[in-house]
Amino acid sequence: MELSSLLAVFGHPDDESLAAGGVLAQHAAAGARTAVVTATWAPTTQRAAELADALRVLGAGEPRMLGYADAKVPDSAPGRPRWCDVPMDEAVHRLVAEIREFRPEAR
Template sequence: MPARPASVLAVIPHPDDESYAMAGALHAAARAGARVHVLSATRGERGDDFTIAPPGRAGPSDLGARRSRELAASCAVLGASPPTFLDLPDGGLTALPAGRLEAALIDALREFSPRVVLGIGPDGAYGHADHLALAGALIQAASWAMAAPRLLWAAFPRGLFDPQWRRMAGGGDAALVAAAAPRLGVDSDTVDLTLPVDAAVKRASIEAHRSQLPDGHAESLFPPGIVAALLREEWYRLASGPPLPAGAAGVLDGLA
């Protein structure tokens, strides 16, 4: 009987985080025959819906349902299974009762039995509070798993997301990011894995999240230059679990 393909699990705070942070790795793993799953802590129900004219805030149930469909479309582009949701409150992960997020993640690790888990690292990309809460809970859950997966953080060049933090800190979303300027990103010599990106696939994954794109194009959500960098390559750092072998070219390399 043939061995069951290895499983890769992306754990994200909101729909679209998989596209910007790790679409290249997920697509490559799926093409290599891995079972690829995406687990979103929230449905992204809080915020603007740019498919409404004029752009504005849709009701939480309407936007959450739309963004759930968009994540499913993105997963299809990447070759991943339909997404799974924890249905936790968007913008509210830091306010959950102690241990609730960790317990939900432990259950997910038990269900999916991933060899590799991908998450957004402890800087939260741009200091987003939900991102930070999920990273902290994920490192705990992975350490408590019966079979410890390889946990890899998606990492970004030093300072790349500084303009996004400034935009949020100075606007209506200030409550969602750290009040003081955080140290964002990493230096290239601290990266454990660099992956090339199929830019067309990653762009299609991003643009599946139409409600979040002011003009429908991948570059329109973040300040100039950010998406161009994300479309070139992806960086990963080992957080815990089995190390990557020298010269690794994929997230599953070195795992029997």
């Protein structure tokens, strides 16, 4: 069966390239709608710009960032809680919202 859309979820920018870049690029090249959700780093940071560049190369659309701080880099999202400190209900709610918006499906 063919994959018609793929939504991947990662903790940090670069994880998408290091862990699954080939899979993302392969599905995008085959015509699958492909996207990435990243839990950490604010959209206004340099890492977010680098993520956007990587996603363009991989064919995975615009970054979908939850914007939480990286546990080891508080300046990654100033004023936001660290991803590891976010209440589970909040984290699930935010991720489910991304899933519902993108609506990935496998056929």
